[in-house]
Amino acid sequence: MKPILECKGLSKKYNNMYYALTNLNLALAPGQIVGLLGPNGSGKSTLIKLINDLLVPTEGMILVDGMTPGVETKKIVSYLPERSYLDPAMKIKDMISYFADFYEDFVTDRACHMMTDLEIDVNARMRTLSKGTKEKVQLALVMSRDARLYILDEPIGGVDPAARDYILRTILTNYNEDATILLSTHLITDIENILDRVLFLKQGQIVLNQTVDEIRMNQGKSVDALFREVFRC
Numbered sequence: 389m390k391p392i393l394e395c396k397g398l399s400k401k402y403n404n405m406y407y408a409l410t411n412l413n414l415a416l417a418p419g420q421i422v423g424l425l426g427p428n429g430s431g432k433s434t435l436i437k438l439i440n441d442l443l444v445p446t447e448g449m450i451l452v453d454g455m456t457p458g459v460e461t462k463k464i465v466s467y468l469p470e471r472s473y474l475d476p477a478m479k480i481k482d483m484i485s486y487f488a489d490f491y492e493d494f495v496t497d498r499a500c501h502m503m504t505d506l507e508i509d510v511n512a513r514m515r516t517l518s519k520g521t522k523e524k525v526q527l528a529l530v531m532s533r534d535a536r537l538y539i540l541d542e543p544i545g546g547v548d549p550a551a552r553d554y555i556l557r558t559i560l561t562n563y564n565e566d567a568t569i570l571l572s573t574h575l576i577t578d579i580e581n582i583l584d585r586v587l588f589l590k591q592g593q594i595v596l597n598q599t600v601d602e603i604r605m606n607q608g609k610s611v612d613a614l615f616r617e618v619f620r621c
């Protein structure tokens with residue numbers, strides 16, 4: 389099966405001197421939820437930005453469904469960035485219309501249902517919402533697309549623990565099983581139950597690429613316990 393994401397000898401150097409990613413090789417088959425895990429500064433956001441055409445590789449290549457990141461890949465990738473890019477003056481219902489106009493694969497009914505389930509008033513303006521509620525809105529918009537690849541950069545970082553489970557369930561129930569989700573997070577315990585596979589990134593290189601079942605069976609550990617062992621300070 390053709391990988392949905394492929395990196396070959398991928399390197400990214402900042403300011404012509406510092407390598408944030410070094411010779412990274414990866415092929416992800418579609419239809420899995422993949423955790424991109426690593427300590428601060430290990431290169432997670434750099435990889436995510438390369439996938440989304442916000443950076444260009446210094447060396448090597450990156451392919452999304454066989455294509456170099458650009459206009460065509462943006463049609464099949466739904467991206468939740470680390471920081472909000474939504475206009476604070478806009479009402480949520482206007483944002484739903486805006487997404488529906490912009491993305492052919494946007495499912496308006498799904499977005500409206502998710503806002504109702506999350507008890508978010510679609511008449512509210514973004515600037516009036518708490519940080520966690522803004523994150524929920526953004527995630528709901530991103531998950532309301534019928535994308536092939538979802539890239540979620542820290543999707544539950546600002547959300548309270550009670551809402552995290554709900555959000556993770558929301559991700560799962562709104563996710564088409566042929567699609568792929570790549571998500572970065574430091575909240576491993578919260579998220580490991582929904583993951584099929586994990587990638588550990590250390591100093592710009594992938595040091596582990598295994599399914600969660602392989603980790604549990606072969607190492608007899610949870611992903612969180614293995615992470616703490618591999619990245620002990």
Ligand SMILES: Nc1ncnc2c1ncn2[C@@H]1O[C@H](COP(=O)(O)OP(=O)(O)OP(=O)(O)O)[C@@H](O)[C@H]1O
Pocket residue numbers: 402403406407408426427428429430431432433434435
């Ligand atoms: N615009 C930039 N200019 C120079 N160096 C950068 C830039 N962006 C990131 N870096 C450096 O590249 C390395 C990887 O950063 P990156 O943001 O990809 O890590 P991360 O794994 O996402 O970290 P965190 O978990 O803290 O978000 C870090 O050493 C960082 O300082």
